[in-house]
Amino acid sequence: MQRIRVIDSHTGGEPTRLVLEGGPDLGDGPLAGRVQRFRERFDAYRSAIVNEPRGSDPLVGAMLVKPDRADCDLGVIFFNNVDYLGMCGHGTIGLIASLKHAGSLVPGTVKIDTPVGPIEAQLHPDGRISVANVMSYRSVRRLAVEVPGIGAVTGDVAWGGNWFFLISEHNQVIDLPHVEALTDFSWRVRAAINAQGHPQVDHIELFSASTLRGADSRNFVLCPGKAYDRSPCGTGTSAKLACLAADGKLLEGDVWVQESLIGSTFEGRYRWLDRDKGQIAPSITGTAYVTGESVLHCDPEDPFCWGIRA
Ligand code: PYC
DSSP states (O other), X not given: OEEEEEEEEEEXXXXXXXXXXXXXXXXXSOHHHHHHHHHHHOHHHXXXXXXXXXXXXXXXXXXXXXXXXXXXXXXXXXXXXXXXESOOHHHHHHHHHHHHHTTOOOSEEEEEEOTTOOEEEEEOTTSOEEEEOOOBEEEEEEEEEEETTTEEEEEEEEESSSEEEXXXXXXXXXXXXXXXXXXXXXXXXXXXXXXXXXXXXXXXXEEEXXXXXXXXXXXXXXXXXXXXXXXXXXXXXXXXHHHHHHTTSSOTTOOEEEEOTXXXXXXXXXXXXXXXXXXXXXXXXXXXEEEEEEEEEEOTTOTTXXXXXX
């Protein structure tokens, strides 16, 4: 019987399951290589940890690993209901809140190795957590995509630790009662943009005005496994900051408050790394709460031991 010790948390409503012990041994070397090993040899663990019957579609797993980079304090590999993520903003905030809960962290800064580069997380004395994310940038401005059944949709392609297609011009209503329509729209857009020469884009992000006091925008983010992000999405907000910076709509150091579909918020800001190349260093601040601690049992007698997979 495999036993996996986890701490569960949520960041702005989006769940994270931190794996402390009992995950697969992925060996050493750069984390990108270890993700490859995870995918090829141990993918059943991913499914067992985040899929039903132990998990749910929006749940993101975070496996703590030894860092490869000498200057990092710890390493993490994020995964979801269908695959592995480059980085995860809400997941990093959940990871830090969980380590604080476990008594392994006090306020201060930790450097974390991820498959897409090192990041830094800061636990503030008031419990808020900031993530200095990987370099982010916009790769395509105003790309028009012909979407079957919808028509032309225009948006930006940007990297924020994952690849996003960001759409501000649309006729969708971004609120909870419209989640099915938003999912259907975004899923069709994703298929079209993938078919139109951008197979790397696996997150679709829609924006509208926010009615929340102090918020600059509300978003809807559709994740690769068709679950929507309950949080404002840390990597999605980083991609948004890169677009705002490139368009001159947000100045270096100024705060952008991004609201999620369910009304949770992240604060984002950036500094320029290379203005000519449009490269920024984004930082995201949010809060996470621990929701449980448990030991998952993977009983070989259980026909759904390794999760329900499509
Ligand atoms: O917060 O970066 C994020 C994220 C990615 C997918 C779900 N959440």
